Amino acid sequence: MRTKTIAGNWKMNKDFLQTEELIDELKKALSFDLKGVKVIICPPFTSLELAHRLIHGSAIELGAQNMHHEDEGAFTGEVSPTMLKAVGCKYVILGHSERRQYFHESDAFINKKVKKAIAAGLTSIVCFGETLDQREKNITAQVVTAQVRGVLEDIAAENVERLILAYEPVWAIGTGRNATPQQAEEVHVLVRKLLGEMYTASTAERVIIQYGGSVKPENAAELLWQPNVDGALVGGACLKADSFAGIIKAAAR
Numbered sequence: 001m002r003t004k005t006i007a008g009n010w011k012m013n014k015d016f017l018q019t020e021e022l023i024d025e026l027k028k029a030l031s032f033d034l035k036g037v038k039v040i041i042c043p044p045f046t047s048l049e050l051a052h053r054l055i056h057g058s059a060i061e062l063g064a065q066n067m068h069h070e071d072e073g074a075f076t077g078e079v080s081p082t083m084l085k086a087v088g089c090k091y092v093i094l095g096h097s098e099r100r101q102y103f104h105e106s107d108a109f110i111n112k113k114v115k116k117a118i119a120a121g122l123t124s125i126v127c128f129g130e131t132l133d134q135r136e137k138n139i140t141a142q143v144v145t146a147q148v149r150g151v152l153e154d155i156a157a158e159n160v161e162r163l164i165l166a167y168e169p170v171w172a173i174g175t176g177r178n179a180t181p182q183q184a185e186e187v188h189v190l191v192r193k194l195l196g197e198m199y200t201a202s203t204a205e206r207v208i209i210q211y212g213g214s215v216k217p218e219n220a221a222e223l224l225w226q227p228n229v230d231g232a233l234v235g236g237a238c239l240k241a242d243s244f245a246g247i248i249k250a251a252a253r
């Protein structure tokens, strides 16, 4: 049985004081029975240590939004997996479409990071998804297949089972236009089938595949209760405690 997993990607939002405010509000908003739903927040690097202290004793877990694939060295501006672990991160988002688009991260580069995260004992939330142009050209399946194969290259089944994959159609991110539950389920089925081909059916059954792209309390339930949708990666709606809690509530139904 796959645990419904809701992760909030704060992106480049919330300074130190705002982090404290949002986490305080979120802890209050999460006073209902979570029914085993996993809740992860991914604040910016500058707020990780504070967030770690503030979530102590709550059901909220901590992730980062990116990392470098080396432990240390002359990589100005980068943050390593060991540094993330030292501030209490268990998760790291890798290959987000904004990193692919603005920082030119390729599947091969993301694959290096995923391997490093595994070695460091961090669970990656590995993102993939097609652009609007690719969807309109009817090449979603090919694009998604190539991305999943690329980011998982040479990663053994026992490690893949512990990853989280996040299907995030680029046209749905931050646009207010979510994929329909059927569109999401269709791609999740395709990815699970692909994992079955790359590994085994039992590995494919174990991998958590989140959907991301304009998830909000109003559309969360129908997306989250598709048979192959195991949670959500949430951007905009995680910046308001009530909205994020509303999505979590839909997963805990």
Ligand code: PEP
Residues within 6 Å of the ligand: 009, 168, 172, 173, 174, 175, 176, 212, 213, 214, 215, 233, 234, 235, 236, 237
């Ligand atoms: C995201 O950036 O991962 C995301 C899903 O954003 P939003 O929910 O705002 O579409």
